[in-house]
Amino acid sequence: MTVNPAKDNHIETTTEAEHDLNLSPAKALFCGDIVQSCFWPFPQFTNEEKEMLGMVLDSVDRFLEDKHDDFRQWDEAGQQPEEFIQGLRELGMFGLIIPEEHGGIGLSNAGYSRVLQQSSRHDASVSLTFGAHSSIGMKGLLLFGTDAQKERYLSRLASGEMIAAFCLTESGSGSDAASIKTRATKDPDGGWTLNGEKIWITSGGIADFYTVFARTDSDAGKISAFIVERDTPGVNTGLKEDKLGIRASSTTTVSFADVKIPAENLLGEEGKGFKIAMSILNNGRTGLGGGAVGGMKTCIALASKQAVERKQFGRSIAEFGLIKKKIAEMVVDCFAAESAVRMVSHYIDSGNTDYSVEAAISKVFASEAMIRAANESLQIAAGSGFMKDFPYERSMRDSRILTIFEGTSEILRLFIALSGMKDAGVLLQELKSATDDIFNNPIKGFGLLSDYAGRRITHLTSLGQNRIIGEVPEVLRDDALVFEKYTLELARMTDVLLRRHGKSIVEKQFALQRAADVVIDLFVGLSVLSRVSAMTPDDSKQYQQALSIAHIFSQQAKRRMNRNLRAMLRNEDESAKSLADYIFDKEHYPWDVL
Numbered sequence: 001m002t003v004n005p006a007k008d009n010h011i012e013t014t015t016e017a018e019h020d021l022n023l024s025p026a027k028a029l030f031c032g033d034i035v036q037s038c039f040w041p042f043p044q045f046t047n048e049e050k051e052m053l054g055m056v057l058d059s060v061d062r063f064l065e066d067k068h069d070d071f072r073q074w075d076e077a078g079q080q081p082e083e084f085i086q087g088l089r090e091l092g093m094f095g096l097i098i099p100e101e102h103g104g105i106g107l108s109n110a111g112y113s114r115v116l117q118q119s120s121r122h123d124a125s126v127s128l129t130f131g132a133h134s135s136i137g138m139k140g141l142l143l144f145g146t147d148a149q150k151e152r153y154l155s156r157l158a159s160g161e162m163i164a165a166f167c168l169t170e171s172g173s174g175s176d177a178a179s180i181k182t183r184a185t186k187d188p189d190g191g192w193t194l195n196g197e198k199i200w201i202t203s204g205g206i207a208d209f210y211t212v213f214a215r216t217d218s219d220a221g222k223i224s225a226f227i228v229e230r231d232t233p234g235v236n237t238g239l240k241e242d243k244l245g246i247r248a249s250s251t252t253t254v255s256f257a258d259v260k261i262p263a264e265n266l267l268g269e270e271g272k273g274f275k276i277a278m279s280i281l282n283n284g285r286t287g288l289g290g291g292a293v294g295g296m297k298t299c300i301a302l303a304s305k306q307a308v309e310r311k312q313f314g315r316s317i318a319e320f321g322l323i324k325k326k327i328a329e330m331v332v333d334c335f336a337a338e339s340a341v342r343m344v345s346h347y348i349d350s351g352n353t354d355y356s357v358e359a360a361i362s363k364v365f366a367s368e369a370m371i372r373a374a375n376e377s378l379q380i381a382a383g384s385g386f387m388k389d390f391p392y393e394r395s396m397r398d399s400r401i402l403t404i405f406e407g408t409s410e411i412l413r414l415f416i417a418l419s420g421m422k423d424a425g426v427l428l429q430e431l432k433s434a435t436d437d438i439f440n441n442p443i444k445g446f447g448l449l450s451d452y453a454g455r456r457i458t459h460l461t462s463l464g465q466n467r468i469i470g471e472v473p474e475v476l477r478d479d480a481l482v483f484e485k486y487t488l489e490l491a492r493m494t495d496v497l498l499r500r501h502g503k504s505i506v507e508k509q510f511a512l513q514r515a516a517d518v519v520i521d522l523f524v525g526l527s528v529l530s531r532v533s534a535m536t537p538d539d540s541k542q543y544q545q546a547l548s549i550a551h552i553f554s555q556q557a558k559r560r561m562n563r564n565l566r567a568m569l570r571n572e573d574e575s576a577k578s579l580a581d582y583i584f585d586k587e588h589y590p591w592d593v594l
């Protein structure tokens with residue numbers, strides 16, 4: 001979806017009660033628009049959903065709470081026992097998002113993300129065993145499967161009789177997923193023969209249902225998606241990988257040697273496999289985000305208890321400012337990540353057609369926040385944190401994967417910035433054609449140009465107008481103004497960058513990263529403001545502290561955004577690139593003192 005330039009070449013805040021399901025609020029930020037109806041009111045679970053979810057969360061806790069010693073042992077052993085996986089099946093963990101008519105629980109995206117949050121409070125590998133199944137393994141079947149395919153597989157997937165895995169990555173194809181070499185050639189009977197090898201497949205060793213991506217014509221040709229059953233002749237899985245973290249989760253190669261796939265196992269349209277893979281990953285990102293939030297909540301609980309109990313210099317270390325700072329930052333991060341993930345789940349559940357940038361934002365923010373939380377909670381526990389007797393080191397190892405799989409932070413930042421700028425570029429194109437047209441069709445040309453000029457003038461003059469500040473409690477008005485101001489600054493900077501670099505902006509990765517970081521702060525910050533605005537004001541400490549979280553986030557975001565925007569124009573990017581090239585040439589650090 002794109003922001004419609006004809007409709008949106010103004011920068012007024014959109015206030016329609018029902019937001020346009022084709023509109024991406026994050027992309028609109030690049031054009032200077034805060035689409036208010038996409039952020040307010042903050043989404044809430046219905047009473048019915050709360051009741052259902054409450055039961056699921058309780059049963060997750062009951063099943064996992066007495067197994068913490070086992071999780072530690074399974075981490076060392078590098079696998080979960082079959083009896084445990086059977087327990088997950090009996091609990092219904094493989095049917096969370098499968099519709100009830102196929103034997104699942106039929107949770108919404110928000111509900112599912114909340115369940116992953118709960119299980120991740122206990123153990124990350126557990127979350128991955130059933131999370132990879134739902135988030136990516138069989139999501140393609142749910143989104144793109146035919147009725148016959150759903151009829152054939154969904155009930156077996158819901159019961160966990162079949163566990164699903166997502167097979168995209170290959171040894172030569174990681175971030176550049178479009179470069180896969182696995183090949184499916186069409187047979188005379190309409191079926192396919194599959195050859196190739198996928199690596200690092202989550203649940204590879206325990207799955208029975210693989211969503212496999214393969215090239216279906218020439219080497220440079222189109223990719224298609226297939227359902228492949230484990231017991232098909234020619235399907236093999238490798239040994240379990242020995243990993244840094246999430247060690248108890250199965251990760252293996254999955255290879256295909258002349259595997260015969262029936263025609264009816266093509267998933268979605270032939271040649272649309274890349275789009276299908278990206279849709280699955282976009283849709284699944286709130287699962288990973290929910291898991292990260294759950295992990296952060298555990299870090300906060302562990303580290304705050306540790307800080308209160310540990311005494312040094314005759315005092316509890318919780319009394320020291322630097323320890324308080326770490327806890328406060330973890331709490332702000334957690335609240336912010338939770339708000340953004342909840343917002344994105346809501347877009348998905350409401351039927352938004354383009355939430356890819358928002359999903360990427362929530363994944364980048366939540367996964368990096370979780371890594372910070374794991375690192376800082378270990379620092380609070382210090383020496384104890386380093387010991388395997390305590391859970392901190394495992395949390396650090398387990399969280400490290402979050403910025404790597406399902407899209408690295410680098411790739412997602414580039415995606416966020418380029419997708420947003422593409423829409424802003426459409427507006428700029430309009431300016432260009434308007435200028436060209438002045439000579440051929442002066443009236444039309446000037447008309448368009450004055451619209452654009454109007455937009456730019458609004459950039460300069462609309463600060464302080466009543467836009468979103470009417471939506472937040474009085475005490476957060478200054479914070480709302482921060483997001484109004486920096487939305488306009490982002491649009492202005494996007495103009496500058498696109499004018500300066502044109503299409504070569506694609507190669508300006510330092511600038512793209514800064515633009516992505518600004519829009520991440522804007523989107524996450526607006527989600528936080530919306531969430532706090534939905535709380536009932538009272539004198540309780542909990543409410544007052546929630547206001548404080550919103551205030552801390554917006555003021556820290558303001559400083560980050562300001563830094564990023566200033567660095568777009570004045571920076572050391574070229575020197576840094578040249579330094580890196582010098583080192584790439586040498587492949588070592590050449591300045592030994594001795």
Ligand SMILES: Cc1cc2nc3c(=O)[nH]c(=O)nc-3n(C[C@H](O)[C@H](O)[C@H](O)COP(=O)(O)OP(=O)(O)OC[C@H]3O[C@@H](n4cnc5c(N)ncnc54)[C@H](O)[C@@H]3O)c2cc1C
Nearest residue numbers: 166167168169174175176200201202404405406408410411
């Ligand atoms: C434990 C684990 C489980 C996994 N599970 C699955 C699974 O179930 N299914 C599946 O298909 N895959 C899975 N993967 C693979 C995972 O998705 C990839 O590791 C990931 O996409 C990154 O690919 P790569 O590791 O090859 O890194 P590369 O693509 O080689 O990237 C290396 C570095 O370069 C950066 N980089 C790459 N391109 C650019 C660019 N254009 N600009 C700037 N920086 C760039 C990356 O961000 C990264 O920092 C799993 C991986 C692991 C480790």
